[in-house]
Amino acid sequence: MILNCIAVDDEPLALGLICSFIEQTPFLKLAGSFSSGIKALEALYQQQIDLIFLDIQMPDLTGIQLARTLESRPGSTKLRVIFTTAFNNYAIEGYKVDALDYLLKPYDYEEFLKAAGKAKTYAEMLNTKQPPADHEEYIFLKVEYQLVRVAIKDIVYIEGLKDYAKIHLASEAKPLLSLITLKSLEDKLPARRFMRVHRSFIIALDKIDAVTKNTVQIGGINITIGEQYKDAMKQFLSNWL
Secondary structure, X not given: OOEEEEEEOOOHHHHHHHHHHHHOOOOEEEEEEXXXXXXXXXXXXXXXXOEEEEEOOOOOOOHHHHHHHHOOOOOOOOOEEEEEEOOXXXXXXXXXXXXXXXXXXXXXXXXXXXXXXXXXXXXXXHHOXXXXXXXXXXXXXXXXXXXXXXXXXXXXXXXXXXXXXXXXXXXXXXXXXXXXXXXXXXXXXXXXXXEEEXXXXXXXXXXXXXXXXXXXXXXXXXXXXXXXXXXXXXXXXXXXX
């Protein structure tokens, strides 16, 4: 698989280095290089790009601003961003715009290749035809700057935190924190195995320990059943009573 990519950096030496790294990497194809975020944005709407190596601090349009703009671009789910910067205080901002990785200048080819390899893995995953959700054994979630494979049978419950979700697993003491809404995660999970019981909680039905009129006990905690979800819970329980 060959990934079409562009490089964006307002420093000529840094731009030249990233272009040379791209050109010596067999699975990357350099489709353009730009010293301005605005010029890069114009190009991104004119051709199909899979990956962008993007400097953060630029005078006209910062890398963070450009990445936010790209979120509304058609086909944006296939375009990945790897930030390149001399400053180490942008990790949170990069995480919020769903950056694939973060290269801290000065970096060498080994570091570059590792980040590029993540983009290749991500692209291959997107191109792999997956079976319907009810038959899947695992899902992929963005955790920090990695795609983590999570076994569906390992999920106990999920807690929504605005744009993030905490995934509590039977095999791990510490939950995974992923940049994904609870609604998006609900759509990924097989409906026959999971239930939304509150605006902030999804539970695995086979992990339920006990149920009362207003709560469900699962994984050692009690979760309140929201009013709008009580009928669904009653329907589920009626199949076993």
